[in-house]
Amino acid sequence: MQEFAVVQHVLVAPDKFKGSLTAAEVASRVSAGLRVPTVELPVADGGDGTVDAVVACGFTRVTVEVTGPTGLPVAASYAWRPAGLPAGPSGSPTDSRATAVVELAEASGLRRLPGGHEPLTATSRGTGELIADAVRRGAQRIVLGLGGSASTDGGAGMAQALGARLLDADGDDLGHGGAELRRLERIDLTGFTDLSGVEFVVASDVDNPLLGPHGAAAVYGPQKGATPEDVRVLEAALSRFAAVATQTHGLLGAVEHDDTPRAMGVAGAPGAGAAGGVGFAALAFLHAEIRPGIDYLLDLLGFGDLVKDARLVITGEGSLDEQTLRGKAPVGVAQAAAKAGVPVVAVCGRRSLSDAELATAGIEAAYALTDLEPDPDRCMAEAGALLERLAARIAADRL
Missing domain, CATH: 3.40.50.10350 (Glycerate kinase; domain 1)
Known part of the structure; x- marks a missing residue:
């Protein structure tokens, strides 16, 4: 033979x-x-280029018009794999659920700012709109890659796109951007998108908490054009967001107000400060699990x-x-x-x-x-x- x-x-x-x-x-x-x-x-490790890499490995690109970080419409993509198809070139899927890979930089990234940084007003809303589209398409698992964010809004825009109402003292909806969160009084989730049956995984290697000297505003705000005064504004706004979320929805993100705001639970969790605080919203509103970006994506692609x-x-x-x-x-x-x-x-x-x-x-x-x-x-x-x-x-x- x-x-x-x-x-x-x-x-x-x-x-x-x-x-x-x-x-x-x-x-x-x-x-x-x-x-x-x-x-x-x-x-890819979850940052800029993640959708391109996943599409090159067999996923399909889905492009939709969403809200960019300035509030203007942009065409952004996510990667899609229907249920039952192989996870990657290996051809032997270990998990073949309908999966969407959403890259925050696609809709809400710095590269979407045509006129320069907008640290106080940039929004993550477009990322939430990509997630909503994937949910309507029937996603059973959504992988959210964080990196290259233009905003420091704590993921508030993302939550608003999914139906959360962030209200001021007069009951009016807040506008775009992290600075607006200083006026937050109440969060209404009665119209929030039904996410039952959808698993969310955040692919990120950032372990910063939401608040404090290692938080989203202090560490990443200056990279997005924030001045020292802007950082103070954003820190106070994110602290308010965490406090109201705790008081109104029982999230484990209680904030103790003293000279140095401290956060516990969700706000203090490693990764809550990722992408200008989008990690916090993913944990708090999507009940996501944060996984090391490259490790998770290698598993997803059948490495x-x-x-x-x-x-x-x-x-x-x-x-x-x-x-x-x-x-x-x-x-x-x-x-x-x-x-x-x-x-x-x-x-x-x-x-x-x-x-x-x-x-x-x-x-x-x-x-x-x-x-x-x-x-x-x-x-x-x-x-x-x-x-x-x-x-x-x-x-x-x-x-």
């Missing part, structure tokens, strides 16, 4: 090169340069099945730096591959991590575009061709 050798593949599982190539484009270019059997699995027969995994992102070590996609891929005993190398635009730091993260070697082209502008402009050359170098070194 004739025996046939099993041809092992290389699993190419990179994140995007921000501003240059999508994760799918990176995977395609690396595969082209390797010239060996490959399986391409573009990945575990694909890595079993791989002889090498190639991951990467635009910049391998200290942020990479804080739960970004390449480290998540490396840790998942290590469980299967498969070696990992990375490609990147540039790197500032030492060999020792890479090894600690489970990455045996890193190949940077700047190894081939020292001019950063040319690296950005010619990233695809340079990646193919890097992949050929990997093949010569490793395969």
Whole structure:
């Protein structure tokens, strides 16, 4: 009887090169340069580019018109997989419920601000409208990727889009933005969307609470253009939101008002401060579970099945730096591959991590575009061709 050798593949599982190539484009270019059997699995950690990566792995893109962070309409997308279909390229779903992947940056991200930052008035409403559309479509599970948020509204806009009424002392609805929450007196959920039967998972690696020196306003507000005075306004507004939610709906987010507001329960939960406090609203109103972004998405896409027969995994992102070590996609891929005993190398635009730091993260070697082209502008402009050359170098070194 004739025996046939099993041809092992290389699993190419990179994140995007921000501003240059999508994760799918990176995977395609690396595969082209390797010239060996490959399986391409573009990945993301829940932030900007998550929908693109998931669509490249077999989900369908659904585009709808929603409210952008300024209140103007924008066309935004989420990823959709009907019930009963495989979770990813592996073809063997472990969980085939109807699933939507909603990326906050799509509807409510900084890139949706055409005229600059609007720290006090930007809203997360469009993200809630994407969720509502997925619920109407029949989603049984919604994965909410947080990252790149334009707003610091505690997820109030998202909750309003789903039917929550945030009312002032006169019984009027609040307008857009975090600053409006200072006037909040009551929350009416009688018209809230029926979410029974829908599981919500927040894919995020941010562990900040909603309030305090490590909270949404203090840490992330300045990144969205907030001045020191704006930060104080937003902190007071988010504190008010948490307090009213507690008083009117029994949420475990009680706030003690003293010189330094402190939050317990939902407001103090790790991740409540993610995306300008959208994490808080996800916990409080959607009863979501917060999971590490890259780990959850790798499970969703079937990474575990694909890595079993791989002889090498190639991951990467635009910049391998200290942020990479804080739960970004390449480290998540490396840790998942290590469980299967498969070696990992990375490609990147540039790197500032030492060999020792890479090894600690489970990455045996890193190949940077700047190894081939020292001019950063040319690296950005010619990233695809340079990646193919890097992949050929990997093949010569490793395969």
